[in-house]
Amino acid sequence: MGGYMLLYRGSLKSCNYHCSYCPFSKHPMSGRELETDQNQWLSFLNGLEKYGTSMGIGALMVVPYGEALIHSWYLEGLAQVSSLSEIDAVGAQTNLSFPVQELLACFQRKGGDVKKLRLWATFHPEMVTVSEFVKKCRALMETGAKLCAGAVGAPENIGLLRQLREELPREIYLWINKMDGLRRRYTQEEEKAFSDIDPYFFRELIPVPADPAKCQGRLLVEGNGKIHTCNISREMGSSRMEWEKAFFPAPLCRNKRCSCFLAYGGRNDFLNKMLFGEYPLFRIPRHPKAVFLDVEGTLLIGKGIPKELSAHGGRRLPLEEKKECPPDILAGLEALYREKTWLLFATTLPYQEAMKRCGRIWHLFRGGIFAGGAHLVLEENEGKKDSKRVYFHFLEGPWHEWLEPLKQKFSFRLFTYKRDGRLYKITLFRPSLRPWNGREAGELFAAVPDTGREKARYLIEGNCMQIVPAKADKAEGVKTICKWLGISVRETFAAGDSKEDEGMVRLCGGEFGGIYAK
Known part of the structure; x- marks a missing residue:
């Protein structure tokens, strides 16, 4: 499992829905334009089949301007790609405006693997009722396909979206996109309402500084052959089939910030992998039971060489630049905390020093692995005295x-x-x-x-x-704490950025996995 992710956007710019705010419902495409779009898609698929294995592509997602799945060539093409053994997942953004059983029949008739199908289904209140939309989502889930559901965060629709959350199965994540056309800030009441519906909503409100170094491993390919790192980045090339070489140069980006989920959600960082798995752009949460996170360089970002002590024996030691937990990481941690995920530190810092450095986020965590694995702590009942489980490995000798x-x-x-x-x-x-x-x-x-x-x-x-x-390291600490919690290490996630984290990340590389960034 795991590989590069391709997004595809053809020349299709029409939709069968007629939402008042959307331009694509107002642009009916001619037969010739649709034929061009179909030919572009087929040409793209030929290239993918030819070069996909050597490129290490693991997933494909169609992100159209409009609705693609009402056109048979898109669904048949996704089925064709899903049948390839090296492909882990295929999917598309869609309004679910079609009979679900007909979609699945077409997909399977062309050899599609339903278990690899990932749909990003958008709810449009002007065009469909909550009950109709939920019925289709349930039908898809029952087939083995995976999906998420979502909507634009229009304040006037809060009541409808609450109803949608109540009626959807809990297994289906309901996301809320920030409304760009609102022309004002959300009120505190609106932010709370949307975050109650979508635990990750606050990520939409936090500016994420652009960082091309984190964007390797994904591309957006247009039907005319133009390639981009993501949907808002500058063009990287324009020759037909040039994209098969484009994963390897440094991404080109002139943006100051990643302003939408397709941009920030596809970045190769531990936060996206922790929340949404190996291919986070499908927006399907992974829900690990426990998360183990390194501190320096992972949770706390800053410059300088880490120093364990600021003062010792009455003598002041030089301090490094203060490190902070970035707002986007903090928002992700708070979301997991609300979902009652066990958040646990995994650090070489002693317990007291870790507490001092992580003061802003300490309340979200329930202990963890300290002193490189020599000191383990688990707060089994949050906020209650005498509920802390503690274990030490001791050194022997003078x-x-x-x-x-x-x-x-x-x-x-x-x-x-x-x-x-x-x-x-x-x-x-x-x-x-x-x-x-x-x-x-x-x-x-x-x-x-x-x-x-x-x-x-x-x-x-x-x-x-x-x-x-010798028996103290982070991987052994994960094993011990998982035994205390009564869970498998395969149900955990781990992230770190040093050699000391490699064993822990490798151990947690099962169902939920981990990420190690040198």
Whole structure:
């Protein structure tokens, strides 16, 4: 599972609905224009079948200007693509204005795999009743196809959208898109109403700064051959079939922000994968039972070399630039918290230091893995005293005696972390201008007697060399906490950005997976 994602938008610019706010219902296409659109689509499919495997494409989604699935060639083409073994999913944006059984019959007649079908179904209050729309959504879900449902966040439709949420099966996510034509800010009451319907709605209200580095792995291809990173990015090429080479150059983008879900929702970052899986643009939530997240560089973003302590022994140490949890990540965490997902830290920081750094988001988390796995915490009943589960892995041997003679040779300061007098973590701290390297760390560790070294391990984080018990790491911490929760590691998600996170992310790479970004 997993691969690049293609979006396709042909020259189709017409719709069978007649919503007052939409321009596409006012542009009936001629027979010749429809034939052109069909030929463009077939040409695109030929290229996909020819180059898709070598490009590593895993998913295809049709994002038309108008309604595509009322035209048989789109559905037949999606069926054809879904039959390819290397393709994980196919789908389209649609208004569901057609008989569901006819759609599925056509899809299966052409060899389509219904379990790979993903539909992004939009509710249009001017054209269909809530009960009619819900009936079609239920019928699709019962076939094994996956879908999400959604609507534009028009304040006058809040009552209807509440009704839609109540009548839809809970398994179907109902999203709300920000209304661009509102020409005013939503009121607090409106924001709350929409967030009660859609737990991820606040992501629509937070400006996401554009970052081309996070946009590799997805493309939007137009029917005329033009290619873009996403629906709002500048053109990357225009030659027919040039798109089969376009995943590999750096994306081109002149936007200051990603202003819609098709833009920010397709970025290759842990937040999208955490909320919506391997292909987040299908907008189908993954609902992990527990999420394990690294702190430095994942939850907290900033510059500089991490420093574990701001003061120690009365002497002030130099501070790095303050790191913060970006607003879009905070909105995602708050959504998972409202859905009662277990949010858990996974960090090499000691518990107290993690609490200090993560003060703004600490209330959303229920403990986690601290000190590189040497200290585990789980708050089993939120807000209740004496409900905290705690476990330590301890170091064995007189580590202070072993390390003290090495301080001058390797130029470090020694910090120890204990519980009830027993040592569970050591930090060998250097000035920021002299970070540890692998050779020096290995030489120092080799100087420790075998009795201590055999039951310990070390890791390097810039100017900090950390020593913890050999059995302590993030992956083992995930296993222990999952046992406490009574869940499988396959029901979790993990994200991190360092070598120390690799084992944890790999362990959580089952049903819900994880993401490791170097």
